Amino acid sequence: MAEPMLKPPKIAISPVDWMRRNLFSSWYNSLLTIVVGYLVVTSVGPVFSWLFFEATFLGTDSSDCTGTGACWLFISQRLNFFIYGFYPDEFQWRVNIMFGLLAVCFVPQFIEGFPWRKWFGLFGLTGLPVVGYFLVPGGSFGLEAVESSKWGGLMLTLILAYIGIIASLPIGIVLALGRRSEMPIIRGICVVFIEVWRAVPLITVLFMASVMLPLFLPDGMNFEKLMRALIGITLWQSAYMAEVIRGGLQAIPRGQYEAADALGLGYWKKTGLIILPQALKMVIPGIVNTFISLFKDTTLVLIIGLFDILGTVQSTITDPAWQNVAIEGYVFVAFCFWVFCFGISRYSQNLERKLDTGHKT
């Protein structure tokens, strides 16, 4: 009590000290540092010069790509196709609005203390798909219809991943709760659903959805191919999601259920207010992991003839107008995927930190 203001000691380390401690603490660490340093220097240099210094950025067609580096012209010239697929130019503003809304909803999530950011996020999860449902396909409110067969590129990738992600989470929650239900019929249905869908590769699901499903559906009831793929992806994904969430449910101590029961909260309030918030928080890493892998798995729609971003790039690579641009194309696709997946991952880490209430048991 005598000295309440005692501050924790500040630790200051000079760069030389830091290197001595971390890079050259023993002879084998020094050796490793030197070897790894050599490899980094010799490989990073060429990569950078291919990516930037020797690369061609300006021009109009492949004949302008004369340097030894990457031909980024290929990307910039065909960017429209990579982003929108065959979506007609004059209606692309509709897609742009969706991109804009997506940014407006989710960029604030990375900014600490942004006003109403919770509401932006909530709109992104609930309102955005509704707006998109009317805006992108058109056909109502005086908007001209654009068939889903014309959609493609990044836009299609985002639609598939976004719908897959936000639809599979609630379905997964319901399945996970159902699998722990005390009612045998509900539990049975959920177990069968999960085990069947989880045991099938996504590629098979997509194939069935595009080829077999139309054979089973009654006449006059037919979805577009994209819709069928979406349903397939969502159901497949929700089986995974259910198991991740069940892991969280199982980790909740029995005392939490008992305390909620003793307070007279019924099943739904207990689940919604006490159990799920804790369980979901606990499995954020697992949920994000499934999101990210779904995001990348959407590229499989290629095999049923939908052109996502990978599909558009791949079909352009074989275009005779552009020669030897395969690497540029794949690097571009990889970069796009990395940006989104890294974004998801950063956001989830943010969320985890924010939700951490320091409870250790």
Next chain:
Amino acid sequence: MGNTMTEQTQATDPKKTVPSQKDDNSSAIIRVEGMNKWYGDFHVLKNLNLNVRQGERIVICGPSGSGKSTFIRCINRLEEHQQGRIIVDNIELTDDIRHIDTVRREVGMVFQHFNLFPHLTVLENCCLSPIWVRKVPRREAEATAMEYLERVRIPEQASKFPGQLSGGQQQRVAIARALCMKPKIMLFDEPTSALDPEMIKEVLDVMIELAGSGMTMICVTHEMGFAKTVADRVIFMDSGEIVEEAPPHEFFTNPREPRTQKFLEQILQH
């Protein structure tokens, strides 16, 4: 609420010396009649009978595994009984979920391991069930919660999370949380046995104060000092049976049953 409680305690005070309350069935707030419970083949609770009057304070003790927890958990149906009747506040506990929910609203429970909700602040822990179960407006619920947090002497912790509190503080929050539902009955299952010695007193003080306010209480505890000061009756359980039931001075100075004598010898050695 306060008024009726004090009347009750005064009215029941003279009866304190009467060991058996069987004649007084009608005014009992908890009635347990011929209750039996099994876990599989294991007969945990054997033909239990107990009447608790409003405002009465009962301490249950007994060796580990004797079924004390199981017994009080039957009173708010955290456990099911298979035979006999349990009637709480004139509602019989059956499979009917509505009855169970009604009873749970009137019965508060405090657990050995606190069981606070770690993702909610102390204040939210206290307000949650008044708001969602009793449909009290948020502002009112918060005011009530602060009142009870003051009574358990931790109003300054209201905005903290349970993980940031000491064990004794957490247990006091748990008591406040149960009280916020304005229950007629409070059940305590070894509320101090997970606590360090210096924290036991702060929790017991709160419980003693609560007992003084006329709350009907059933406490499973080995705190014999507590039993002596506040209990109207002490119940000794062993292997699923109520072996002895007596007012504290009689129970501690003059136990009738040999099993009780042995138990008391053991715990008073410490």
